[in-house]
Amino acid sequence: MKKNSLKILCLLFAAAAFAQQPKTKKEFTTNGKKITVYTTAENSKLRLTTTDNLIFSAAKQPLETETSVFVEPSKKFQTFMGIGGAITDASAEIFAKLSKEKQAEFLDAYYDKQKGIGYSLLRTTIQSSDFSSGSYSYIEEGDKDLKTFSIDHDRQFRIPLIKQAIQKAGGKLMTYAAPWSPNAFMKSNKNVLKGGTLLPEYYQTWANFYVKFIKAYEKEGIPIWGTSTQNEPMAVQTWESCIYTAEAERDFIKNYLGPTLKKENLGDKKIIVWDHNRDLMNYRANVIYSDPEASKYVWGMGFHWYETWSGGAPMFDNVGKVNEAYPDKKLMFTEGCIEKFDATKYQFWGNAERYGTNMIHDFNNGTVAWTDWNILLDQFGGPNHVGNFCFAPIHADTTTGELIYTPSYYYIGHFSKFIRLNATRVSTAVSKSALLSTSFLNADGTMATIVMNQSANDLTYNLIIGDKKAEVKIPPHAIQTLVY
Numbered sequence: 458m459k460k461n462s463l464k465i466l467c468l469l470f471a472a473a474a475f476a477q478q479p480k481t482k483k484e485f486t487t488n489g490k491k492i493t494v495y496t497t498a499e500n501s502k503l504r505l506t507t508t509d510n511l512i513f514s515a516a517k518q519p520l521e522t523e524t525s526v527f528v529e530p531s532k533k534f535q536t537f538m539g540i541g542g543a544i545t546d547a548s549a550e551i552f553a554k555l556s557k558e559k560q561a562e563f564l565d566a567y568y569d570k571q572k573g574i575g576y577s578l579l580r581t582t583i584q585s586s587d588f589s590s591g592s593y594s595y596i597e598e599g600d601k602d603l604k605t606f607s608i609d610h611d612r613q614f615r616i617p618l619i620k621q622a623i624q625k626a627g628g629k630l631m632t633y634a635a636p637w638s639p640n641a642f643m644k645s646n647k648n649v650l651k652g653g654t655l656l657p658e659y660y661q662t663w664a665n666f667y668v669k670f671i672k673a674y675e676k677e678g679i680p681i682w683g684t685s686t687q688n689e690p691m692a693v694q695t696w697e698s699c700i701y702t703a704e705a706e707r708d709f710i711k712n713y714l715g716p717t718l719k720k721e722n723l724g725d726k727k728i729i730v731w732d733h734n735r736d737l738m739n740y741r742a743n744v745i746y747s748d749p750e751a752s753k754y755v756w757g758m759g760f761h762w763y764e765t766w767s768g769g770a771p772m773f774d775n776v777g778k779v780n781e782a783y784p785d786k787k788l789m790f791t792e793g794c795i796e797k798f799d800a801t802k803y804q805f806w807g808n809a810e811r812y813g814t815n816m817i818h819d820f821n822n823g824t825v826a827w828t829d830w831n832i833l834l835d836q837f838g839g840p841n842h843v844g845n846f847c848f849a850p851i852h853a854d855t856t857t858g859e860l861i862y863t864p865s866y867y868y869i870g871h872f873s874k875f876i877r878l879n880a881t882r883v884s885t886a887v888s889k890s891a892l893l894s895t896s897f898l899n900a901d902g903t904m905a906t907i908v909m910n911q912s913a914n915d916l917t918y919n920l921i922i923g924d925k926k927a928e929v930k931i932p933p934h935a936i937q938t939l940v941y
Contacts, residue, residue: 485530485883485898487513487925490941495875497867498935499806504867505574505874508937509929516919516926524918525888526908528896532884535787535825537897539631540873541578542567542829542850543792544622547588549614551835551853559853559860560621566851566866567832568625574870576630577878579622580791580828581615583636583670585649586688587696587845588831592649595670599642601662606669608677616677623679631826634670635685635732635759635791637697639663644699650843652693652700660709664717671723683727685759685791686710691733696843703744706730707751715754727756732791734764735772742779746786757787757825762815763796773818780823787825790815794830795848795865798838806934808848809864813909813936816872817893820882829869836861871938875905891916892931906939 494509519525552560565572585592597605608616623630638649643663646653655663671681686709690701701709710728718726731741738760746752758779764772780788793815795808802808816827831849836856838846850866853859880897883904887894891912897905910916910931920927920939931937 485902485904487922487941492920492927492929492939492941494929495871495938495940496932496935497809497864497871497937498932499864500934501932503932503935504862505870511927511929513922513925513927516921516924519888519919519921521888523888524892524916526892526894526906526918526920527884527886527888528904528906528920528922529884530898530904530922533898534882534884535823537876537878537880537882538787538789538826539576539578539878540827540869540876541576541580541630542832543580543582544615544619545582545586545588545831546590546611546615547835547840548831548833548849549618550590550840551833551855552618553614554855555853555860556858559858563833563851563853563860564621564625566860566862568622568630570627570874574866574874576622576626576832576873578631578633578826578828579619581619581632581634582688583634583667583684584638585697585842586637587694587841587843588834588839589842590840591842592697594640594649595666596640598640601642601659603662603665603669606666606673608670608673612677616674616679619679620677631682632674632679633683633685633727633729634674634681635688635729636667636699637688638699639666649697650695652698654700654705655709660713661717664709664713667714668717668721668723671726672721681726683729683756685729685732686714687732688792689733689761690731691737696841696845703741706741707745707748710745710754711748711751715751718754728754729757729759729789729791730755732759732761734761735775736764736767738775738779739782742783742786746783752786755786757789759789759791761791762793771815771818773815773822776819776824777822788819788823790819790824790827792828792830798834798846798848800836800838802848803852803861803863806864809868809936810909810911810934812865812868813871813907814893814911816869817895817907817909820872820895820897821885827872868936871907871936875907875938875940877901880905889918892918904939904941906941907936908939909936910934 492511496508643659644653834849852861885896
């Protein structure tokens with residue numbers, strides 16, 4: 458009798474344990490699925506427009522003369538954390554000049570999932586950047602104890618816009634910040650502009666500065682997810698900038714920033730290293746990640762796309778190599794924009810294609826999140842206090858009050874509108890170099906496959922998944938999102 462009771466008890470425990478196990482997600486299937494095709498194309502009115510509704514049919518071995526996109530849903534990679542842009546002082550100042558109606562339209566355009574492109578993350582600056590009307594600080598010069606620390610400057614334009622963006626995004630927007638320069642008295646060149654380095658005697662003061670910023674913003678109701686150590690730490694710029702070698706950044710994180718955040722109960726805030734171009738990211742990763750005491754504080758690496766300034770093509774493979782070497786660390790694209798503003802090129806298609814190309818390659822190389830630079834600039838590509846005028850996906854003409862949507866806005870939207878938070882990237886490949894493609898499986902079971910046609914020709918391609926396929930037409934110089 459005792460044996461039987463024991464056996465029953467064991468079975469009950471086993472059943473209870475089984476019931477508590479997480480339910481496995483169903484494998485993706487094309488059965489019963491229809492494909493909705495959204496298209497944006499040059500020399501057309503197509504802008505995130507529904508252009509086709511397709512069904513799957515039986516697939517057979519494709520020929521070498523055909524163009525195909527192959528998706529393998531069972532081969533899964535990184536989890537998606539979001540797409541967004543930066544709310545800089547420049548963006549916030551221009552937003553404040555818009556009418557209430559245009560402000561509402563603008564917020565819908567970026568942060569509403571139905572009416573707009575559904576941004577889910579946000580970058581902002583700690584103190585001023587070049588995209589501010591002038592240099593400013595949160596403390597009085599020389600205040601090493603930070604007794605005068607105040608974010609009153611940001612309360613005029615930047616904080617109100619950030620709050621409205623968060624509200625429009627449904628109450629949550631993953632927000633992270635980056636400093637462009639410590640105060641002049643903390644630096645070797647005694648200037649917030651033109652590079653210089655952080656003096657060792659101010660390492661602790663500067664680490665305390667991040668704490669003050671995070672706590673001040675959170676008191677305003679803006680949760681800060683993380684911070685990078687320094688924007689572009691190898692660039693001596695005419696604007697706010699500060700140089701850190703890989704070894705200096707490693708030691709600052711290991712001995713000051715990491716321990717200080719932890720001590721102040723901010724150990725959950727993510728630290729992003731590098732925050733600069735793809736060309737030197739591997740060296741920075743090797744130096745910082747090979748030091749366990751520094752590495753333990755680091756969430757991952759941020760990178761930009763401006764490595765082409767010194768000659769050559771974008772170094773997409775470097776992203777993949779960092780991912781391959783350090784799979785436990787994350788990768789985030791933290792800044793990109795089209796440089797050298799020219800109002801005659803608002804609708805220049807090559808600018809949008811630069812976004813599409815970079816986003817597809819970066820995601821295929823393991824990037825978990827992707828952040829554009831200014832979300833809004835004026836008709837001069839500013840304000841920028843050192844004349845570094847650039848493009849944004851949306852510009853405002855402050856004389857007419859109108860918003861100008863560039864093709865880049867729509868290209869970004871082909872990703873941000875359809876790839877949802879916590880989606881998983883799945884294996885995707887193309888058979889012809891005219892196309893680029895990536896795919897993400899959303900948590901609700903829908904797949905979003907982005908296909909970009911870089912060629913000047915109309916193309917027909919096969920979307921092939923297992924033993925099913927669909928035939929899709931794509932115009933020249935176009936991008937499509939296939940949702941199924």
